[in-house]
Amino acid sequence: MEANTGQQESPKRSGKRPTLSGVEVRSDDLSPMPGLNFVSTVFRVSAVVILSLAAWQVLDWWSDRPPGDVGLSVLVADSIRLIVVSALLWAASNLASILIRSHYDLRASRILLSRQTYVLRQMAIQSGAVSEDGKVSDRRSGSTDEIPIEEG
Numbered sequence: 001m002e003a004n005t006g007q008q009e010s011p012k013r014s015g016k017r018p019t020l021s022g023v024e025v026r027s028d029d030l031s032p033m034p035g036l037n038f039v040s041t042v043f044r045v046s047a048v049v050i051l052s053l054a055a056w057q058v059l060d061w062w063s064d065r066p067p068g069d070v071g072l073s074v075l076v077a078d079s080i081r082l083i084v085v086s087a088l089l090w091a092a093s094n095l096a097s098i099l100i101r102s103h104y105d106l107r108a109s110r111i112l113l114s115r116q117t118y119v120l121r122q123m124a125i126q127s128g129a130v131s132e133d134g135k136v137s138d139r140r141s142g143s144t145d146e147i148p149i150e151e152g
Contacts, residue, residue: 025111033103036096043093047086054082 017024061075124130 025108031103031107033100036100040093040096040100043089043096047089047093050082050089051086054079054086057082 018027019025058075058079061071121130125132
């Protein structure tokens with residue numbers, strides 16, 4: 001029989017499990033969001049394509065100018081419109097990325113809260129404040145009936 005030193009050996013798990021917001025989670029707890037990742041990528045590609053079309057439009061007008069710079073105001077207005085649409089698409093892709101990250105943070109918070117609840121429940125069971133079936137015990141009277149919560 002080995003002597004107990006009072007220290008519990010816990011296996012080091014760092015690096016083996018994925019982390020969400022600094023909390024180690026099981027791979028089953030991860031819920032990938034491929035739809036939002038795809039939407040974010042599509043928005044970014046669309047923004048780059050529209051911006052390149054605006055640049056191509058300006059370069060095409062510049063290389064083959066009409067006499068008297070006809071259509072310059074239309075070119076400027078259309079280029080500004082395309083640049084604004086491109087910027088809005090890029091911003092929408094950033095919002096999709098933020099939604100993904102906030103979902104991961106929320107998921108990590110829920111996992112951490114459930115772990116803390118489990119640990120507190122186990123501590124309460126060990127101290128005798130809660131029985132195994134979930135009834136709260138009154139230590140003074142020794143009864144294990146549920147203690148009613150008075151509404152104020």
